[in-house]
Amino acid sequence: MHPQLLTQFAVSSVMLIICVVIHGLGLFSLNRALRSEASMERLQRTDPLSRRGATFTLSIVIALVALHGIEIWLYAVFYLIVGAVPDLEQALYYSTISYSTVGYSDQHISAAWRLTGAFESIMGVILLGWSTAFFFRMLSRIDA
Numbered sequence: 001m002h003p004q005l006l007t008q009f010a011v012s013s014v015m016l017i018i019c020v021v022i023h024g025l026g027l028f029s030l031n032r033a034l035r036s037e038a039s040m041e042r043l044q045r046t047d048p049l050s051r052r053g054a055t056f057t058l059s060i061v062i063a064l065v066a067l068h069g070i071e072i073w074l075y076a077v078f079y080l081i082v083g084a085v086p087d088l089e090q091a092l093y094y095s096t097i098s099y100s101t102v103g104y105s106d107q108h109i110s111a112a113w114r115l116t117g118a119f120e121s122i123m124g125v126i127l128l129g130w131s132t133a134f135f136f137r138m139l140s141r142i143d144a
Contacts, residue, residue, distance in 0.1 A: 004112060005115065008112070008113060008114075008115040008116060009115060011116065012115055012116045012118075012119035012120075013119070015074075015075065015078060015116065015119065015120070015123075016119050016120075016122075016123045018074070019071045019074065019075075019123055019127065020123070020126075020127070022067070022070060022071060022074070023067060023071065023127045023130065023131075026063075026067040026070075027067070027130070027131070027134050030060070030063050030064075030067075030134075031134075031138075034056075034059075034060070034138060053142050056138075056142065057139065057142075060135055060138050060139075061135070064131045064134070064135060067131070068099070068127065068128070068131065071099065071123075071127065072092070072095045072096050072099050073092070073095070075095040075098070075099065075116075075120050076088070076091040076092040076094075076095040076096075077091070078116075079091040079094060079095060079109065079113065079116075082113060083110070084109045084110045084112065084113035084116070085108065085109055085110070090108055093108065094108040094109050094117065095120065098117045098118075098120040098121050098124065099120055099121070099123070099124035100124055100128075101121045101124055101125055103117075103121060
């Protein structure tokens, strides 16, 4: 096995673990913030299309987008630090397309760090799915 490949694999694994921990702590914190007994009792009698229901839903969406944004930016900064991309714009672009699994092209990153982009895509699928499950779980608390 090529030493550079082993380095990419190790660094990619560490980045993945860091982002999973960030995501887990973010969802845990969001759940605690939304979970007070008094507010849950009131939400169960809330019309999802009411101002309160819409505010609850919008708050969750904004928090989830922010959480994913933090993870995307973390990878973008990493790509800049290791010199995998030449500038912030390309780092952010590559990180976003990798995280979202659009995966436009590997030509935006140096060959030495392509495996990290693949790991970011795998992580993006898992974390986007986790957020989707969390989102629907939270929405099920409205008008129950």
